[in-house]
Amino acid sequence: MITDSIRVITYAIAAAVLLVVLFKSIADVKRKRRPITMSFFAFGVIGILVNDVYWWIHSLMYPDIRFPFSPDEIGACAVYMLMSAALLTIFDKPIKALPHTAFTAAFSAANIALWIGWSGEWIKDIISGVVFAYLLCTCVRSLKESDVFSKKQWAAAAAAALALVCIQTLIFFISSEIQKLLDIFCYILMLAACLYLYVRALLSLKKSSLEERTALSFSAFSCCLVSMYMSAEPIYFMFSLGYTLCTVIMFLAIHGTEKERCDDLR
């Protein structure tokens, strides 16, 4: 009952936020303010919104049925592709970060394996996982290109990702008491990572370059998605709300600062 209430509240907030972001981004497209990036982003927001509506109706009508590949998976794949496309339009030259991309691809593969382990849905997890891996790799390459992390921060991020995957794998093989403790540790780790990227993305909105702002905000969005897929209800809804709210930061990052808008008008 509590989970149902949280679900309804989460979807209601998400719908309101996404509608505002959508109308604002359409207004920017009409004003020809970074129209290509904003168009991809607006299409992505429409995808999230429609997917949320589908899931809300599905959870109301068939709360206990999970199908191996439901239509909203196509929507999710489209959102990942559109957000990646939006991010790539910011970076003029091809982004090269082979070691980082390889590590992200391995992390994504581990994530797909974990999803399959939890749900047993092979087809769905592999198809959406591959597209999700593309989004993660694009985010990591953009972070590397915009040079927002120091070497120590990259090492910490890699360690956190590795710890998360190892602990989640370990949970399959151990007793339930230790399982709970490890689960709590993972939630704290994911929450810390999301909050760190959130704060960095928010702080970057005022003074950083377009590349830094978009790289950080899109990475915060991806981090919330990773955390959401690794969580059980009701914590799932917290990260779900987190990634919806992230669209606001993403919009502001593309929209630009006051000074940039004035420069564009000149």
Place this chain on the structure above:
Amino acid sequence: MIYVENILICIVIPLIIASFFVKGNVRSFSASFVIGMLVCLVSAYISGTIDVIGGIGSEQTSIYISPMIEELMKLLPMIFFLYIMEMNDEQLILCAVSTGAGFATFENCVCLLTGDTYTFSFVLVRGLAVGVMHIVCMAALTFGLIMARKLKVLSIPSIVGAFSLSVTFHAIYNLLVSKPGITSYIGFALPVMTAVILYISFHKLIEE
């Protein structure tokens, strides 16, 4: 027993013959209408095969599988019209809407001819809800493609985005009408309401 292929032949042949005697938009309309009917038959074959092989059941097939298969099959001619025939916006809308209409017409014909006797209210719902839904899905798909082309962002992500929009809309409709009661009434009203919104949006888009 009435075979669906026989129904298709009976409707398609006069349309094909007629299209030789007409030109321009009328020919495009009748050709797309025929394509829509063929797409409907192929989609039914694929969905049916998946249902039989997977042992999913007709209800779950209509909720989860059919929207994906049907919209994918409808997307293919649109890609052909867009990239191979390089149609302009108006032609694209014409062909999309007639493909959707052909699809809906054939589905309705098969439903009425192979089933039992239906009441007038059922026939009305079938025409206004299911019939309009396929046209709306095609219109939404085309709307997405035209917008992407206008904004110079027509690429794989935009096509997948437009496709996902039509699939999700179709899936929402099938979900809502799968259970009797208030949800089914919302489902039946959804295509007509969306059709009105899309009609206004299309006219604005063409004027711009």
